[in-house]
Amino acid sequence: MLLETKNLTKRFGGLTVMNNINLTLNKGEILGLIGPNGAGKSTFFNLVTGVLSPTSGKIYYDGKDITRLKPHRVAALGIGRTFQLNPLFGEFTVFENVVAAHHLHPHSSVIDVYFNTKKYRENEKKVVESTEHILELLGLSHVKDELAKNLPHGYQKLLGVARAVATQPRLLLLDEPLGGMNPEEIIFSIEVISKLQDSGMTVLIVEHNMQILDLCDRVFVISFGEKIFEGTPAEVRNDETVIETYFGGVAV
Ligand SMILES: Nc1ncnc2c1ncn2[C@@H]1O[C@H](COP(=O)(O)OP(=O)(O)O)[C@@H](O)[C@H]1O
Ligand SMILES: [Mg+2]
Known part of the structure:
Protein backbone atom coordinates (compact mmCIF):
# COMPACT_ATOMS: atom_id res chain seq x y z
CA MET A 1 0.00 0.00 0.00
CA LEU A 2 1.47 3.36 -0.97
CA LEU A 3 -1.04 5.77 0.54
CA GLU A 4 -3.55 5.30 3.33
CA THR A 5 -5.78 7.70 5.20
CA LYS A 6 -7.40 6.78 8.51
CA ASN A 7 -10.54 8.61 9.60
CA LEU A 8 -9.33 11.74 7.82
CA THR A 9 -11.50 14.66 8.88
CA LYS A 10 -11.35 18.37 8.06
CA ARG A 11 -13.56 21.11 9.46
CA PHE A 12 -13.53 24.77 8.57
CA GLY A 13 -15.16 26.38 11.60
CA GLY A 14 -18.42 24.48 12.03
CA LEU A 15 -18.40 23.13 8.47
CA THR A 16 -17.24 19.51 8.05
CA VAL A 17 -15.87 19.21 4.51
CA MET A 18 -14.14 15.83 4.97
CA ASN A 19 -15.59 13.25 7.32
CA ASN A 20 -13.78 10.07 8.41
CA ILE A 21 -12.33 9.20 5.02
CA ASN A 22 -10.48 5.87 4.90
CA LEU A 23 -8.85 5.65 1.51
CA THR A 24 -6.12 3.28 0.35
CA LEU A 25 -4.01 3.45 -2.76
CA ASN A 26 -2.01 0.40 -3.85
CA LYS A 27 1.35 0.60 -5.55
CA GLY A 28 1.08 0.89 -9.33
CA GLU A 29 -2.63 1.59 -9.34
CA ILE A 30 -4.64 4.50 -10.75
CA LEU A 31 -7.32 5.52 -8.28
CA GLY A 32 -10.00 8.02 -9.19
CA LEU A 33 -11.34 10.22 -6.40
CA ILE A 34 -14.50 11.58 -7.87
CA GLY A 35 -17.43 13.63 -6.69
CA PRO A 36 -19.46 16.68 -7.63
CA ASN A 37 -18.17 20.22 -7.18
CA GLY A 38 -17.71 21.06 -3.52
CA ALA A 39 -17.47 17.37 -2.51
CA SER A 56 -8.32 14.69 12.98
CA GLY A 57 -7.20 11.44 11.39
CA LYS A 58 -3.95 10.18 9.92
CA ILE A 59 -2.19 9.99 6.56
CA TYR A 60 0.41 7.30 5.83
CA TYR A 61 2.72 7.22 2.82
CA ASP A 62 4.66 4.01 2.26
CA GLY A 63 4.03 3.10 5.89
CA LYS A 64 5.32 6.43 7.21
CA ASP A 65 3.07 8.86 9.10
CA ILE A 66 3.06 12.05 7.02
CA THR A 67 0.15 13.76 8.80
CA ARG A 68 0.93 17.48 9.21
CA LEU A 69 4.24 17.40 7.31
CA LYS A 70 4.95 20.64 5.44
CA PRO A 71 4.42 20.60 1.65
CA HIS A 72 8.15 20.61 0.79
CA ARG A 73 8.72 17.64 3.11
CA VAL A 74 5.86 15.74 1.47
CA ALA A 75 7.25 16.54 -1.99
CA ALA A 76 10.72 15.37 -0.93
CA LEU A 77 9.24 11.97 -0.05
CA GLY A 78 8.25 11.47 -3.68
CA ILE A 79 4.71 12.81 -3.87
CA GLY A 80 4.32 14.99 -6.97
CA ARG A 81 1.24 17.04 -7.77
CA THR A 82 -0.42 19.27 -10.28
CA PHE A 83 -2.48 22.32 -9.37
CA GLN A 84 -6.07 22.96 -10.43
CA LEU A 85 -5.06 26.47 -11.53
CA ASN A 86 -1.94 25.11 -13.26
CA PRO A 87 0.80 27.70 -12.67
CA LEU A 88 3.17 27.67 -15.67
CA PHE A 89 5.99 29.98 -16.70
CA GLY A 90 4.09 31.54 -19.59
CA GLU A 91 7.07 33.33 -21.11
CA PHE A 92 9.15 30.12 -21.06
CA THR A 93 9.00 27.44 -23.70
CA VAL A 94 7.49 24.04 -23.00
CA PHE A 95 11.00 22.59 -22.85
CA GLU A 96 12.22 25.27 -20.42
CA ASN A 97 9.20 24.75 -18.19
CA VAL A 98 10.03 21.07 -17.76
CA VAL A 99 13.76 21.76 -17.30
CA ALA A 100 12.92 24.29 -14.58
CA ALA A 101 10.65 21.80 -12.81
CA HIS A 102 13.61 19.40 -12.51
CA HIS A 103 15.46 22.07 -10.57
CA LEU A 104 12.76 22.10 -7.92
CA HIS A 105 14.67 18.99 -6.82
CA PRO A 106 18.24 20.19 -7.32
CA HIS A 107 20.97 17.60 -7.57
CA SER A 108 23.77 20.18 -7.81
CA SER A 109 24.90 22.51 -5.05
CA VAL A 110 25.22 26.27 -5.55
CA ILE A 111 29.00 25.80 -5.67
CA ASP A 112 28.66 23.24 -8.49
CA VAL A 113 26.53 25.70 -10.46
CA TYR A 114 28.81 28.69 -9.82
CA PHE A 115 32.00 26.94 -10.85
CA ASN A 116 30.30 25.00 -13.65
CA THR A 117 31.83 21.80 -12.31
CA LYS A 118 31.88 18.48 -14.13
CA LYS A 119 29.18 17.25 -11.75
CA TYR A 120 27.02 20.24 -12.66
CA ARG A 121 27.47 19.71 -16.41
CA GLU A 122 26.70 16.01 -16.05
CA ASN A 123 23.56 16.81 -14.08
CA GLU A 124 22.45 19.33 -16.68
CA LYS A 125 22.89 16.71 -19.38
CA LYS A 126 20.73 14.31 -17.36
CA VAL A 127 18.07 17.00 -16.95
CA VAL A 128 17.96 17.62 -20.71
CA GLU A 129 17.66 13.88 -21.39
CA SER A 130 14.98 13.47 -18.77
CA THR A 131 13.07 16.47 -20.16
CA GLU A 132 13.11 14.98 -23.65
CA HIS A 133 11.90 11.66 -22.27
CA ILE A 134 9.03 13.29 -20.33
CA LEU A 135 7.94 15.41 -23.30
CA GLU A 136 7.88 12.28 -25.44
CA LEU A 137 5.87 10.38 -22.82
CA LEU A 138 3.30 13.18 -22.55
CA GLY A 139 3.00 13.74 -26.29
CA LEU A 140 4.47 17.26 -26.09
CA SER A 141 7.68 16.82 -28.12
CA HIS A 142 6.28 18.54 -31.19
CA VAL A 143 5.42 21.71 -29.22
CA LYS A 144 8.59 21.81 -27.10
CA ASP A 145 9.77 25.17 -28.47
CA GLU A 146 6.40 26.92 -28.14
CA LEU A 147 5.90 29.44 -25.34
CA ALA A 148 3.71 27.90 -22.64
CA LYS A 149 1.27 30.82 -22.82
CA ASN A 150 0.60 30.14 -26.53
CA LEU A 151 -0.37 26.49 -26.09
CA PRO A 152 -3.96 25.30 -26.43
CA HIS A 153 -5.58 24.64 -23.04
CA GLY A 154 -5.25 20.84 -23.28
CA TYR A 155 -1.51 21.03 -23.84
CA GLN A 156 -1.13 23.51 -21.01
CA LYS A 157 -2.79 20.99 -18.69
CA LEU A 158 -0.45 18.24 -19.91
CA LEU A 159 2.52 20.54 -19.41
CA GLY A 160 1.40 20.89 -15.79
CA VAL A 161 1.51 17.09 -15.56
CA ALA A 162 4.95 17.04 -17.25
CA ARG A 163 6.26 19.48 -14.65
CA ALA A 164 4.96 17.25 -11.84
CA VAL A 165 6.54 14.18 -13.48
CA ALA A 166 9.87 16.05 -13.64
CA THR A 167 10.05 16.00 -9.83
CA GLN A 168 10.35 12.18 -10.21
CA PRO A 169 7.45 11.23 -7.98
CA ARG A 170 6.51 7.70 -6.99
CA LEU A 171 3.01 8.93 -6.30
CA LEU A 172 1.49 11.46 -8.66
CA LEU A 173 -1.58 13.44 -7.63
CA LEU A 174 -3.55 15.06 -10.44
CA ASP A 175 -6.21 17.67 -9.63
CA GLU A 176 -8.88 17.71 -12.34
CA PRO A 177 -6.50 16.87 -15.23
CA LEU A 178 -9.41 16.93 -17.69
CA GLY A 179 -10.78 20.28 -16.48
CA GLY A 180 -11.84 22.55 -19.35
CA MET A 181 -10.64 20.13 -22.05
CA ASN A 182 -12.50 19.45 -25.29
CA PRO A 183 -13.46 15.84 -26.17
CA GLU A 184 -10.40 15.31 -28.36
CA GLU A 185 -8.05 16.58 -25.67
CA ILE A 186 -9.75 14.31 -23.13
CA ILE A 187 -9.15 11.18 -25.24
CA PHE A 188 -5.52 12.17 -25.80
CA SER A 189 -4.94 12.91 -22.11
CA ILE A 190 -6.46 9.63 -20.95
CA GLU A 191 -4.01 7.79 -23.22
CA VAL A 192 -1.09 9.82 -21.93
CA ILE A 193 -1.92 9.34 -18.25
CA SER A 194 -2.19 5.57 -18.74
CA LYS A 195 1.37 5.65 -20.14
CA LEU A 196 2.51 7.15 -16.82
CA GLN A 197 1.10 4.11 -15.05
CA ASP A 198 2.96 1.83 -17.48
CA SER A 199 6.17 3.65 -16.56
CA GLY A 200 5.70 2.55 -12.94
CA MET A 201 3.96 5.51 -11.35
CA THR A 202 1.09 5.27 -8.88
CA VAL A 203 -1.56 7.88 -9.66
CA LEU A 204 -4.38 9.46 -7.68
CA ILE A 205 -6.70 11.48 -9.88
CA VAL A 206 -9.20 13.92 -8.48
CA GLU A 207 -11.83 14.64 -11.09
CA HIS A 208 -15.48 15.48 -11.45
CA ASN A 209 -15.59 14.48 -15.13
CA MET A 210 -16.83 10.88 -15.20
CA GLN A 211 -14.86 10.11 -18.36
CA ILE A 212 -11.92 9.57 -16.05
CA LEU A 213 -13.50 6.20 -15.18
CA ASP A 214 -12.00 4.75 -18.38
CA LEU A 215 -8.57 5.23 -16.90
CA CYS A 216 -9.05 4.06 -13.32
CA ASP A 217 -8.41 0.67 -11.74
CA ARG A 218 -10.60 1.65 -8.79
CA VAL A 219 -12.82 4.56 -7.94
CA PHE A 220 -13.62 6.25 -4.63
CA VAL A 221 -16.69 8.48 -4.73
CA ILE A 222 -17.30 11.26 -2.22
CA SER A 223 -20.13 13.73 -1.76
CA PHE A 224 -20.23 16.49 0.87
CA GLY A 225 -17.05 15.06 2.42
CA GLU A 226 -18.52 11.56 2.90
CA LYS A 227 -17.59 8.38 1.07
CA ILE A 228 -20.61 7.20 -0.87
CA PHE A 229 -19.02 4.41 -2.88
CA GLU A 230 -15.82 2.51 -3.56
CA GLY A 231 -15.31 -0.07 -6.29
CA THR A 232 -14.40 -0.71 -9.90
CA PRO A 233 -15.41 1.71 -12.65
CA ALA A 234 -18.00 -0.80 -13.88
CA GLU A 235 -19.54 -1.09 -10.40
CA VAL A 236 -19.67 2.69 -10.04
CA ARG A 237 -21.54 3.07 -13.30
CA ASN A 238 -24.23 0.68 -12.01
CA ASP A 239 -24.52 1.88 -8.43
CA GLU A 240 -27.89 3.42 -7.60
CA THR A 241 -26.53 5.70 -4.87
CA VAL A 242 -23.84 7.10 -7.12
CA ILE A 243 -26.24 7.61 -10.00
CA GLU A 244 -28.71 9.38 -7.70
CA THR A 245 -26.20 11.52 -5.83
CA TYR A 246 -23.96 12.28 -8.69
CA PHE A 247 -26.11 12.44 -11.76
CA GLY A 248 -29.48 13.17 -10.26
CA GLY A 249 -30.75 9.82 -11.52
CA VAL A 250 -29.41 10.05 -15.06
CA ALA A 251 -27.10 7.08 -15.79
CA VAL A 252 -24.02 7.51 -17.99
N1 LIG B 1 -10.38 27.45 3.19
C1 LIG B 1 -11.68 27.12 3.26
N2 LIG B 1 -12.50 27.68 4.18
C2 LIG B 1 -13.80 27.35 4.26
N3 LIG B 1 -14.41 26.46 3.47
C3 LIG B 1 -13.65 25.86 2.53
C4 LIG B 1 -12.25 26.15 2.35
N4 LIG B 1 -11.76 25.40 1.34
C5 LIG B 1 -12.81 24.66 0.88
N5 LIG B 1 -13.93 24.95 1.60
C6 LIG B 1 -15.25 24.33 1.40
O1 LIG B 1 -15.07 22.93 1.46
C7 LIG B 1 -15.95 22.28 0.56
C8 LIG B 1 -15.15 21.35 -0.34
O2 LIG B 1 -14.35 22.14 -1.22
P1 LIG B 1 -13.31 21.50 -2.24
O3 LIG B 1 -12.46 20.54 -1.51
O4 LIG B 1 -12.65 22.61 -2.95
O5 LIG B 1 -14.31 20.72 -3.22
P2 LIG B 1 -14.04 20.09 -4.68
O6 LIG B 1 -12.59 20.16 -4.98
O7 LIG B 1 -14.57 18.68 -4.57
O8 LIG B 1 -14.88 20.89 -5.64
C9 LIG B 1 -16.70 23.36 -0.17
O9 LIG B 1 -17.96 23.51 0.44
C10 LIG B 1 -15.84 24.57 0.02
O10 LIG B 1 -16.60 25.75 -0.01
MG1 LIG C 1 -11.51 21.08 -6.59
Whole structure:
Protein backbone atom coordinates (compact mmCIF):
# COMPACT_ATOMS: atom_id res chain seq x y z
CA MET A 1 0.00 0.00 0.00
CA LEU A 2 1.47 3.36 -0.97
CA LEU A 3 -1.04 5.77 0.54
CA GLU A 4 -3.55 5.30 3.33
CA THR A 5 -5.78 7.70 5.20
CA LYS A 6 -7.40 6.78 8.51
CA ASN A 7 -10.54 8.61 9.60
CA LEU A 8 -9.33 11.74 7.82
CA THR A 9 -11.50 14.66 8.88
CA LYS A 10 -11.35 18.37 8.06
CA ARG A 11 -13.56 21.11 9.46
CA PHE A 12 -13.53 24.77 8.57
CA GLY A 13 -15.16 26.38 11.60
CA GLY A 14 -18.42 24.48 12.03
CA LEU A 15 -18.40 23.13 8.47
CA THR A 16 -17.24 19.51 8.05
CA VAL A 17 -15.87 19.21 4.51
CA MET A 18 -14.14 15.83 4.97
CA ASN A 19 -15.59 13.25 7.32
CA ASN A 20 -13.78 10.07 8.41
CA ILE A 21 -12.33 9.20 5.02
CA ASN A 22 -10.48 5.87 4.90
CA LEU A 23 -8.85 5.65 1.51
CA THR A 24 -6.12 3.28 0.35
CA LEU A 25 -4.01 3.45 -2.76
CA ASN A 26 -2.01 0.40 -3.85
CA LYS A 27 1.35 0.60 -5.55
CA GLY A 28 1.08 0.89 -9.33
CA GLU A 29 -2.63 1.59 -9.34
CA ILE A 30 -4.64 4.50 -10.75
CA LEU A 31 -7.32 5.52 -8.28
CA GLY A 32 -10.00 8.02 -9.19
CA LEU A 33 -11.34 10.22 -6.40
CA ILE A 34 -14.50 11.58 -7.87
CA GLY A 35 -17.43 13.63 -6.69
CA PRO A 36 -19.46 16.68 -7.63
CA ASN A 37 -18.17 20.22 -7.18
CA GLY A 38 -17.71 21.06 -3.52
CA ALA A 39 -17.47 17.37 -2.51
CA GLY A 40 -14.08 17.89 -0.85
CA LYS A 41 -11.75 16.59 -3.58
CA SER A 42 -9.28 19.47 -3.53
CA THR A 43 -9.41 19.48 0.26
CA PHE A 44 -8.35 15.84 0.25
CA PHE A 45 -5.53 16.71 -2.11
CA ASN A 46 -4.40 19.60 0.07
CA LEU A 47 -4.48 17.44 3.20
CA VAL A 48 -2.29 14.76 1.61
CA THR A 49 0.20 17.28 0.21
CA GLY A 50 0.48 19.16 3.51
CA VAL A 51 -1.12 22.39 2.27
CA LEU A 52 -3.87 21.90 4.87
CA SER A 53 -3.72 20.17 8.25
CA PRO A 54 -6.49 17.71 9.12
CA THR A 55 -8.75 18.36 12.09
CA SER A 56 -8.32 14.69 12.98
CA GLY A 57 -7.20 11.44 11.39
CA LYS A 58 -3.95 10.18 9.92
CA ILE A 59 -2.19 9.99 6.56
CA TYR A 60 0.41 7.30 5.83
CA TYR A 61 2.72 7.22 2.82
CA ASP A 62 4.66 4.01 2.26
CA GLY A 63 4.03 3.10 5.89
CA LYS A 64 5.32 6.43 7.21
CA ASP A 65 3.07 8.86 9.10
CA ILE A 66 3.06 12.05 7.02
CA THR A 67 0.15 13.76 8.80
CA ARG A 68 0.93 17.48 9.21
CA LEU A 69 4.24 17.40 7.31
CA LYS A 70 4.95 20.64 5.44
CA PRO A 71 4.42 20.60 1.65
CA HIS A 72 8.15 20.61 0.79
CA ARG A 73 8.72 17.64 3.11
CA VAL A 74 5.86 15.74 1.47
CA ALA A 75 7.25 16.54 -1.99
CA ALA A 76 10.72 15.37 -0.93
CA LEU A 77 9.24 11.97 -0.05
CA GLY A 78 8.25 11.47 -3.68
CA ILE A 79 4.71 12.81 -3.87
CA GLY A 80 4.32 14.99 -6.97
CA ARG A 81 1.24 17.04 -7.77
CA THR A 82 -0.42 19.27 -10.28
CA PHE A 83 -2.48 22.32 -9.37
CA GLN A 84 -6.07 22.96 -10.43
CA LEU A 85 -5.06 26.47 -11.53
CA ASN A 86 -1.94 25.11 -13.26
CA PRO A 87 0.80 27.70 -12.67
CA LEU A 88 3.17 27.67 -15.67
CA PHE A 89 5.99 29.98 -16.70
CA GLY A 90 4.09 31.54 -19.59
CA GLU A 91 7.07 33.33 -21.11
CA PHE A 92 9.15 30.12 -21.06
CA THR A 93 9.00 27.44 -23.70
CA VAL A 94 7.49 24.04 -23.00
CA PHE A 95 11.00 22.59 -22.85
CA GLU A 96 12.22 25.27 -20.42
CA ASN A 97 9.20 24.75 -18.19
CA VAL A 98 10.03 21.07 -17.76
CA VAL A 99 13.76 21.76 -17.30
CA ALA A 100 12.92 24.29 -14.58
CA ALA A 101 10.65 21.80 -12.81
CA HIS A 102 13.61 19.40 -12.51
CA HIS A 103 15.46 22.07 -10.57
CA LEU A 104 12.76 22.10 -7.92
CA HIS A 105 14.67 18.99 -6.82
CA PRO A 106 18.24 20.19 -7.32
CA HIS A 107 20.97 17.60 -7.57
CA SER A 108 23.77 20.18 -7.81
CA SER A 109 24.90 22.51 -5.05
CA VAL A 110 25.22 26.27 -5.55
CA ILE A 111 29.00 25.80 -5.67
CA ASP A 112 28.66 23.24 -8.49
CA VAL A 113 26.53 25.70 -10.46
CA TYR A 114 28.81 28.69 -9.82
CA PHE A 115 32.00 26.94 -10.85
CA ASN A 116 30.30 25.00 -13.65
CA THR A 117 31.83 21.80 -12.31
CA LYS A 118 31.88 18.48 -14.13
CA LYS A 119 29.18 17.25 -11.75
CA TYR A 120 27.02 20.24 -12.66
CA ARG A 121 27.47 19.71 -16.41
CA GLU A 122 26.70 16.01 -16.05
CA ASN A 123 23.56 16.81 -14.08
CA GLU A 124 22.45 19.33 -16.68
CA LYS A 125 22.89 16.71 -19.38
CA LYS A 126 20.73 14.31 -17.36
CA VAL A 127 18.07 17.00 -16.95
CA VAL A 128 17.96 17.62 -20.71
CA GLU A 129 17.66 13.88 -21.39
CA SER A 130 14.98 13.47 -18.77
CA THR A 131 13.07 16.47 -20.16
CA GLU A 132 13.11 14.98 -23.65
CA HIS A 133 11.90 11.66 -22.27
CA ILE A 134 9.03 13.29 -20.33
CA LEU A 135 7.94 15.41 -23.30
CA GLU A 136 7.88 12.28 -25.44
CA LEU A 137 5.87 10.38 -22.82
CA LEU A 138 3.30 13.18 -22.55
CA GLY A 139 3.00 13.74 -26.29
CA LEU A 140 4.47 17.26 -26.09
CA SER A 141 7.68 16.82 -28.12
CA HIS A 142 6.28 18.54 -31.19
CA VAL A 143 5.42 21.71 -29.22
CA LYS A 144 8.59 21.81 -27.10
CA ASP A 145 9.77 25.17 -28.47
CA GLU A 146 6.40 26.92 -28.14
CA LEU A 147 5.90 29.44 -25.34
CA ALA A 148 3.71 27.90 -22.64
CA LYS A 149 1.27 30.82 -22.82
CA ASN A 150 0.60 30.14 -26.53
CA LEU A 151 -0.37 26.49 -26.09
CA PRO A 152 -3.96 25.30 -26.43
CA HIS A 153 -5.58 24.64 -23.04
CA GLY A 154 -5.25 20.84 -23.28
CA TYR A 155 -1.51 21.03 -23.84
CA GLN A 156 -1.13 23.51 -21.01
CA LYS A 157 -2.79 20.99 -18.69
CA LEU A 158 -0.45 18.24 -19.91
CA LEU A 159 2.52 20.54 -19.41
CA GLY A 160 1.40 20.89 -15.79
CA VAL A 161 1.51 17.09 -15.56
CA ALA A 162 4.95 17.04 -17.25
CA ARG A 163 6.26 19.48 -14.65
CA ALA A 164 4.96 17.25 -11.84
CA VAL A 165 6.54 14.18 -13.48
CA ALA A 166 9.87 16.05 -13.64
CA THR A 167 10.05 16.00 -9.83
CA GLN A 168 10.35 12.18 -10.21
CA PRO A 169 7.45 11.23 -7.98
CA ARG A 170 6.51 7.70 -6.99
CA LEU A 171 3.01 8.93 -6.30
CA LEU A 172 1.49 11.46 -8.66
CA LEU A 173 -1.58 13.44 -7.63
CA LEU A 174 -3.55 15.06 -10.44
CA ASP A 175 -6.21 17.67 -9.63
CA GLU A 176 -8.88 17.71 -12.34
CA PRO A 177 -6.50 16.87 -15.23
CA LEU A 178 -9.41 16.93 -17.69
CA GLY A 179 -10.78 20.28 -16.48
CA GLY A 180 -11.84 22.55 -19.35
CA MET A 181 -10.64 20.13 -22.05
CA ASN A 182 -12.50 19.45 -25.29
CA PRO A 183 -13.46 15.84 -26.17
CA GLU A 184 -10.40 15.31 -28.36
CA GLU A 185 -8.05 16.58 -25.67
CA ILE A 186 -9.75 14.31 -23.13
CA ILE A 187 -9.15 11.18 -25.24
CA PHE A 188 -5.52 12.17 -25.80
CA SER A 189 -4.94 12.91 -22.11
CA ILE A 190 -6.46 9.63 -20.95
CA GLU A 191 -4.01 7.79 -23.22
CA VAL A 192 -1.09 9.82 -21.93
CA ILE A 193 -1.92 9.34 -18.25
CA SER A 194 -2.19 5.57 -18.74
CA LYS A 195 1.37 5.65 -20.14
CA LEU A 196 2.51 7.15 -16.82
CA GLN A 197 1.10 4.11 -15.05
CA ASP A 198 2.96 1.83 -17.48
CA SER A 199 6.17 3.65 -16.56
CA GLY A 200 5.70 2.55 -12.94
CA MET A 201 3.96 5.51 -11.35
CA THR A 202 1.09 5.27 -8.88
CA VAL A 203 -1.56 7.88 -9.66
CA LEU A 204 -4.38 9.46 -7.68
CA ILE A 205 -6.70 11.48 -9.88
CA VAL A 206 -9.20 13.92 -8.48
CA GLU A 207 -11.83 14.64 -11.09
CA HIS A 208 -15.48 15.48 -11.45
CA ASN A 209 -15.59 14.48 -15.13
CA MET A 210 -16.83 10.88 -15.20
CA GLN A 211 -14.86 10.11 -18.36
CA ILE A 212 -11.92 9.57 -16.05
CA LEU A 213 -13.50 6.20 -15.18
CA ASP A 214 -12.00 4.75 -18.38
CA LEU A 215 -8.57 5.23 -16.90
CA CYS A 216 -9.05 4.06 -13.32
CA ASP A 217 -8.41 0.67 -11.74
CA ARG A 218 -10.60 1.65 -8.79
CA VAL A 219 -12.82 4.56 -7.94
CA PHE A 220 -13.62 6.25 -4.63
CA VAL A 221 -16.69 8.48 -4.73
CA ILE A 222 -17.30 11.26 -2.22
CA SER A 223 -20.13 13.73 -1.76
CA PHE A 224 -20.23 16.49 0.87
CA GLY A 225 -17.05 15.06 2.42
CA GLU A 226 -18.52 11.56 2.90
CA LYS A 227 -17.59 8.38 1.07
CA ILE A 228 -20.61 7.20 -0.87
CA PHE A 229 -19.02 4.41 -2.88
CA GLU A 230 -15.82 2.51 -3.56
CA GLY A 231 -15.31 -0.07 -6.29
CA THR A 232 -14.40 -0.71 -9.90
CA PRO A 233 -15.41 1.71 -12.65
CA ALA A 234 -18.00 -0.80 -13.88
CA GLU A 235 -19.54 -1.09 -10.40
CA VAL A 236 -19.67 2.69 -10.04
CA ARG A 237 -21.54 3.07 -13.30
CA ASN A 238 -24.23 0.68 -12.01
CA ASP A 239 -24.52 1.88 -8.43
CA GLU A 240 -27.89 3.42 -7.60
CA THR A 241 -26.53 5.70 -4.87
CA VAL A 242 -23.84 7.10 -7.12
CA ILE A 243 -26.24 7.61 -10.00
CA GLU A 244 -28.71 9.38 -7.70
CA THR A 245 -26.20 11.52 -5.83
CA TYR A 246 -23.96 12.28 -8.69
CA PHE A 247 -26.11 12.44 -11.76
CA GLY A 248 -29.48 13.17 -10.26
CA GLY A 249 -30.75 9.82 -11.52
CA VAL A 250 -29.41 10.05 -15.06
CA ALA A 251 -27.10 7.08 -15.79
CA VAL A 252 -24.02 7.51 -17.99
N1 LIG B 1 -10.38 27.45 3.19
C1 LIG B 1 -11.68 27.12 3.26
N2 LIG B 1 -12.50 27.68 4.18
C2 LIG B 1 -13.80 27.35 4.26
N3 LIG B 1 -14.41 26.46 3.47
C3 LIG B 1 -13.65 25.86 2.53
C4 LIG B 1 -12.25 26.15 2.35
N4 LIG B 1 -11.76 25.40 1.34
C5 LIG B 1 -12.81 24.66 0.88
N5 LIG B 1 -13.93 24.95 1.60
C6 LIG B 1 -15.25 24.33 1.40
O1 LIG B 1 -15.07 22.93 1.46
C7 LIG B 1 -15.95 22.28 0.56
C8 LIG B 1 -15.15 21.35 -0.34
O2 LIG B 1 -14.35 22.14 -1.22
P1 LIG B 1 -13.31 21.50 -2.24
O3 LIG B 1 -12.46 20.54 -1.51
O4 LIG B 1 -12.65 22.61 -2.95
O5 LIG B 1 -14.31 20.72 -3.22
P2 LIG B 1 -14.04 20.09 -4.68
O6 LIG B 1 -12.59 20.16 -4.98
O7 LIG B 1 -14.57 18.68 -4.57
O8 LIG B 1 -14.88 20.89 -5.64
C9 LIG B 1 -16.70 23.36 -0.17
O9 LIG B 1 -17.96 23.51 0.44
C10 LIG B 1 -15.84 24.57 0.02
O10 LIG B 1 -16.60 25.75 -0.01
MG1 LIG C 1 -11.51 21.08 -6.59
